[in-house]
Amino acid sequence: MSDDNSNLVAVQADDIELEGELIIPEGAEGLVVFAHGAGSSRHSPRNNFVAESLRERGLGTLLFDLLTEQEDLHRASRFDIDLLTRRLDAATEWLRGRDDAVDLRLGYFGSSTGAAAALRAAARRDDIAAVVSRGGRVDLATDQLPSVTAPTLCIVGGDDQQVLALNRQALGRLDAEKNLHVVPGAGHLFEGTGELEEVATVAGEWFQRHLSGEQYE
Template identity: 40%
Template sequence: MNVLATRTAPVVGEREIAMTCDGAVLEGCLRTPAHPLGLVVLAHGGSGDRHSPRHRFIADLLGGHRLATLTVDVLTAAESADKAKVLDVELLGGRLAGVLRRLPVIPEARRLPVGLFGTGSAAPAVLWTVAEPDARVEAVAVRGGRPDLAGERLTRITAPTLLMVGGVDPRVLQHNRHAAELLAGECRVTELSSPGRSSRPGHLSWRAAYSAAVWFTEHLGAAAEPSGCTATRRR
């Protein structure tokens, strides 16, 4: 991937994790840098993608910002071939909520503030999950997809949320801005590309990963070190 230089940090630990949610065995890859500030759960609707170069790149960049990552295949191999399930926001969201409930039994994740990062079809599912009453999520970032498909659940989300739009399609930007207006907490809509910006291969992926890393570092770092400051709402 041809991208700009990024910060890197040595990975102290990397291991595979299997979790049973709603009768399905979900596979995940946990990567932990030295002295992590928090844990970011990377969700997507496919199967086997946790080892893809794209997700590995995101995990590496987040790790360079002292963020542990748990990259999760929210669907099994058989399910990922079913388009209806790939687009089922409630199914994906319910599975992801199950993953969050199991984090306390993972020693490396037990005391870390948690963030959620979703792309494409997993974007609305991530937002669906954050609205669950028992979801303890300190920050959220999603790229692309249709975040507005999370529906009325958007009005229950108080965690700081970053919505990233990867293209110049005005309809996609409109969907993201509409979703942002419904969110109850701090929110930012970031356009990753526009006329005149670099179109080098991998540039949008780098911008998305870097923007998410900065967002999670700011908010998970604040959660790890309690302060009396109140977050402001940003657009």
């Protein structure tokens, strides 16, 4: 499927510019903003794989760097969840100011520490229609979880036992629609055959369900 509106963008957040890629297929009703994990970037091969799968379903995607190159050199910045949350929230505001995205239903896809930022940002906002966490450090958003109203799907590898336990605990604090999808035998990075494809499929179904116009007719 070809992309009808693809461009590199400078995302305005925290009075700085962050590099990103915004792709909105023609006729899209929803758009998913990606929040990558520590040590990763908008070039994450796993997130780009999922993003391409979402675009094949007719959803827009925004992948952007949560940190500048200089900030990313410091471990403390990579794990500064308050900073990452603020950047994600500001990027969402920037997106809402664009003519091509102002009317789209928004979702967040967060990986590892990015999932904590996604849930924290979703707790602050009333315009996030769905959240998907992949191998998420959802424990880093514990206090904000009761304020999340967006339907939330947590995807965790069956062999990623510590993260799986944290996600099960987190689900107990979520009052919104929620679900846990365990990929059997998968580790934290979903590197086994077919594992990332399963992530993309279940995430796509979740977003398609909650970001499509059918939910609002």
